[in-house]
Amino acid sequence: MQNTRLSGNSSRKFDLQRIVVLAVVIVLAAVFSIFSRDFRKFSTVVTLLDSFYYFCFIAIGVTFCLISGGNDLSVGTGMVCYALIGGFCITKLGLPTWAGMLVTIACGLVFGVLNGFLVSVMNLPAFIATLCTMLITRGLGSVVCGGAVNWPARSSPNGWFRNLFKLMVLNSSGKKTPVPVGVIPILLAVIIMSLILNKTRIGRYIIAIGSNKEAARLSGVNVVKYQMSAYIISGFFAGLAGIAYVCATTSSITPGSGAGLELDAIGGAIIGGTSMTGGVGSVFGTLLGILILTLLKNGLPKIGLGQDWQNIITGLVLIFAIYIDVLKNRKKA
Amino acid sequence: MGEVILTMKGIDKSFPGVHALDHVDLEVCRGEVHALMGENGAGKSTLMKVLTGIYSKDSGTITYEGREVEFQNPREAQEAGIVIVHQELNMMNHLTVAQNIFIGREYMKGFLIDDARMNLEAKKLFDQLGIDINPAEKMGNLTVGKQQMCEIAKAISHEAKVIIFDEPSAALTEAEIEELFKIIRDLRAKQMGIVYISHRMDEIKVITDRVTVMRDGSYVGTLITKDCTKDDIVNMMVGRVIYEEPKTHSMVAPDAPVVLKVDHLNAGKLVQDVSFELRKGEILGFSGLMGAGRTETARAIFGADPKESGDIYVNGEKVEINSPQDAVKHGIGYLSEDRKRYGIVVGKTIAENSTLASLEDFVKGRLIDRKKERDATQKYVDRLRTKTPGIDQLVINLSGGNQQKVVIAKWLVRNCDILIFDEPTRGIDVGAKSEIYHLMSELAAEGKSIIMISSEMPEVLRMSDRIIVMCEGRKTAEIDIADATQEKIMHAATLR
Numbered sequence: 001m002q003n004t005r006l007s008g009n010s011s012r013k014f015d016l017q018r019i020v021v022l023a024v025v026i027v028l029a030a031v032f033s034i035f036s037r038d039f040r041k042f043s044t045v046v047t048l049l050d051s052f053y054y055f056c057f058i059a060i061g062v063t064f065c066l067i068s069g070g071n072d073l074s075v076g077t078g079m080v081c082y083a084l085i086g087g088f089c090i091t092k093l094g095l096p097t098w099a100g101m102l103v104t105i106a107c108g109l110v111f112g113v114l115n116g117f118l119v120s121v122m123n124l125p126a127f128i129a130t131l132c133t134m135l136i137t138r139g140l141g142s143v144v145c146g147g148a149v150n151w152p153a154r155s156s157p158n159g160w161f162r163n164l165f166k167l168m169v170l171n172s173s174g175k176k177t178p179v180p181v182g183v184i185p186i187l188l189a190v191i192i193m194s195l196i197l198n199k200t201r202i203g204r205y206i207i208a209i210g211s212n213k214e215a216a217r218l219s220g221v222n223v224v225k226y227q228m229s230a231y232i233i234s235g236f237f238a239g240l241a242g243i244a245y246v247c248a249t250t251s252s253i254t255p256g257s258g259a260g261l262e263l264d265a266i267g268g269a270i271i272g273g274t275s276m277t278g279g280v281g282s283v284f285g286t287l288l289g290i291l292i293l294t295l296l297k298n299g300l301p302k303i304g305l306g307q308d309w310q311n312i313i314t315g316l317v318l319i320f321a322i323y324i325d326v327l328k329n330r331k332k333a
Numbered sequence: 334m335g336e337v338i339l340t341m342k343g344i345d346k347s348f349p350g351v352h353a354l355d356h357v358d359l360e361v362c363r364g365e366v367h368a369l370m371g372e373n374g375a376g377k378s379t380l381m382k383v384l385t386g387i388y389s390k391d392s393g394t395i396t397y398e399g400r401e402v403e404f405q406n407p408r409e410a411q412e413a414g415i416v417i418v419h420q421e422l423n424m425m426n427h428l429t430v431a432q433n434i435f436i437g438r439e440y441m442k443g444f445l446i447d448d449a450r451m452n453l454e455a456k457k458l459f460d461q462l463g464i465d466i467n468p469a470e471k472m473g474n475l476t477v478g479k480q481q482m483c484e485i486a487k488a489i490s491h492e493a494k495v496i497i498f499d500e501p502s503a504a505l506t507e508a509e510i511e512e513l514f515k516i517i518r519d520l521r522a523k524q525m526g527i528v529y530i531s532h533r534m535d536e537i538k539v540i541t542d543r544v545t546v547m548r549d550g551s552y553v554g555t556l557i558t559k560d561c562t563k564d565d566i567v568n569m570m571v572g573r574v575i576y577e578e579p580k581t582h583s584m585v586a587p588d589a590p591v592v593l594k595v596d597h598l599n600a601g602k603l604v605q606d607v608s609f610e611l612r613k614g615e616i617l618g619f620s621g622l623m624g625a626g627r628t629e630t631a632r633a634i635f636g637a638d639p640k641e642s643g644d645i646y647v648n649g650e651k652v653e654i655n656s657p658q659d660a661v662k663h664g665i666g667y668l669s670e671d672r673k674r675y676g677i678v679v680g681k682t683i684a685e686n687s688t689l690a691s692l693e694d695f696v697k698g699r700l701i702d703r704k705k706e707r708d709a710t711q712k713y714v715d716r717l718r719t720k721t722p723g724i725d726q727l728v729i730n731l732s733g734g735n736q737q738k739v740v741i742a743k744w745l746v747r748n749c750d751i752l753i754f755d756e757p758t759r760g761i762d763v764g765a766k767s768e769i770y771h772l773m774s775e776l777a778a779e780g781k782s783i784i785m786i787s788s789e790m791p792e793v794l795r796m797s798d799r800i801i802v803m804c805e806g807r808k809t810a811e812i813d814i815a816d817a818t819q820e821k822i823m824h825a826a827t828l829r
Binding site for chain 1: 408427437441445446448
């Protein structure tokens with residue numbers, strides 16, 4: 001009882017965390033800009049955003065699984081797998097580009113349903129269930145496609161889709177300049193998913209299940225259905241990420257890649273204030289969390305800290321973020 | 334009191350091996366607060382679970398608003414207007430108060446949830462109850478008392494006609510209880526039927542109109558509260574039957590040294606200023622109702638939970654116990670009430686479990702000395718008469734009584750002289766029970782000192798040399814076995 005009282009200011013703390021995260025984004029961007037002339041270049045921003053898009057999509061999906069008290073480890077390898085199968089349909093089966101994109105999203109949905117079935121109907125622990133589908137998606141792309149796949153190049157008539165995230169326009173001097181229009185779908189996704197999370201039954205029940213599954217069940221919430229919907233959302237966004245991924249990738253898509261991305265995505269969500277134990281989280285927070293990780297990934301090399309340092313610093317940031325989550329939970333327990 | 338709204342008649346319910354309810358009757362009127370009382374395990378909760386469709390009855394009838402009913406699940410009961418306010422609150426801490434109250438039946442505006450409307454409706458409910466809670470506050474930020482008010486508001490929003498309170502005051506402060514009573518009186522004035530389950534005698538006198546007492550799954554009787562005394566109710570609760578021959582006098586030598594002294598121990602709400610002494614060769618019984626703080630006291634002594642203040646002396650020397658390792662070092666062993674969770678590793682063998690607490694004595698270099706481990710285990714299997722085909726048997730295959738013996742062996746191997754038995758015979762059949770009793774008596778005769786926490790009155794009276802009674806985190810009585818009676822103990826256990 002005493003403990004319940006102690007947690008009286010936790011909701012305010014949560015807001016504080018978001019302000020801190022926003023401040024970190026600004027500070028990081030400022031520091032990198034000051035110390036690296038290279039970082040200030042427009043082309044750097046465009047490159048940074050390329051990886052940010054797909055990263056952000058999978059993290060938005062994973063956020064819903066985390067809030068429901070679960071997890072989804074299949075999103076990283078899944079994203080690559082769905083993109084491979086979609087690309088295979090275009091290049092090998094001759095489907096139009098839009099159909100290939102739909103296939104990519106459909107694959108995501110299928111695996112979302114599978115994950116949801118394993119977790120909510122078969123009651124497998126989410127961590128293990130999605131670890132298994134992570135392995136499955138890792139191998140499946142190669143089995144279906146038989147090797148690397150190239151989505152149509154920008155120059156080809158079927159390459160129009162690349163403009164969805166990076167639009168090439170002629171500037172005044174007659175040179176082609178990229179405009180990072182991918183920001184628009186990302187912002188749309190954040191707004192819509194925030195609305196779904198906070199203002200619709202799906203979101204409300206996902207939070208309720210993550211907060212106290214038994215209480216939600218006793219209140220008449222269809223726990224199986226809504227727990228499953230969190231995984232379907234995650235799968236759908238892994239599919240969207242697949243499309244953003246091929247738009248950002250000019251070389252061929254390699255089967256079996258994408259492992260590790262899911263951990264970064266989960267890390268980003270947690271930095272953004274989503275709780276590992278469920279019931280708490282925000283889509284906007286995830287956006288900021290991913291922004292921090294993307295800034296670190298792109299900025300550190302520019303100030304002379306290579307891949308190794310990048311991993312070390314990302315790890316330290318994550319420890320810090322998870323520790324804040326643990327502290328918040330300790331007060332509630 | 335108005336007309337009868339609910340009648341349960343001849344309700345019978347058996348679980349494998351237990352006759353949980355034996356033809357129990359209960360009648361609730363409109364505008365009545367009806368207390369349901371009985372010791373732990375008397376069947377109160379089971380009866381309410383039968384009423385609300387969590388369990389199905391074997392026989393008997395339930396008549397509600399003039400019709401015979403049988404609810405299949407709590408939701409059906411709820412829709413008919415029978416609601417339970419549970420002891421453990423079913424709340425989602427991360428949602429707001431209004432979101433909790435209206436979960437599953439949200440007000441919508443198109444596709445979107447109309448939170449503003451829900452806050453408004455919740456506010457109306459609270460106004461109706463005369464309580465001041467902000468509907469937009471996160472549930473987790475409220476005190477337990479306020480959370481309970483929200484549960485009540487939720488119940489009323491379901492148009493409840495019968496509300497069951499399952500030990501509502503257990504976690505509340507005095508002020509919160511006052512507020513709760515005010516609400517209950519309001520509900521009574523609105524002609525609702527209220528079932529009030531509680532152990533607190535004083536509350537029963539203050540708030541209830543009638544009392545139904547249950548004992549061992551049977552119906553004992555119904556009294557009009559204002560016409561009876563506390564003693565009447567206590568006598569009905571404990572009955573006159575003595576199941577086991579109680580100990581008549583203490584077996585402890587008058588000059589036996591004090592091996593454990595606990596001085597003004599404080600640890601949270603359930604351990605407040607507890608002091609006592611334990612003598613060599615003594616069995617000290619800890620009696621009290623559920624939530625009295627007995628297990629919490631034991632866990633604080635054992636270092637499993639943090640202490641706020643207070644000193645512990647072992648063999649006259651002051652000791653610092655901040656963790657179970659410290660306790661074990663000073664020769665204190667704790668046998669948890671929840672054996673499967675804290676006592677044994679069920680998937681391991683008897684030998685592996687027996688040496689678990691003292692593995693450092695069984696290593697040769699870096700490896701475990703199998704022979705030494707087997708010898709020691711065999712010694713205690715023989716001594717405790719553990720029934721097993723062999724010491725390599727997995728503990729999961731043993732009966733409850735024999736599992737308990739393995740836990741005892743674990744602490745004996747560790748040379749613990751002070752043993753805390755928390756509900757030592759819970760979930761153990763009658764034959765094995767008396768074996769455990771003999772074993773405890775033997776251990777005490779050999780000079781081990783035992784603290785025995787037990788919710789079973791006959792067990793306390795049969796085993797203890799001295800009895801400490803706790804109520805709501807405080808020691809309320811210390812009784813020598815020669816003077817102990819069920820009535821005295823129950824009186825001290827229900828002091829509030």
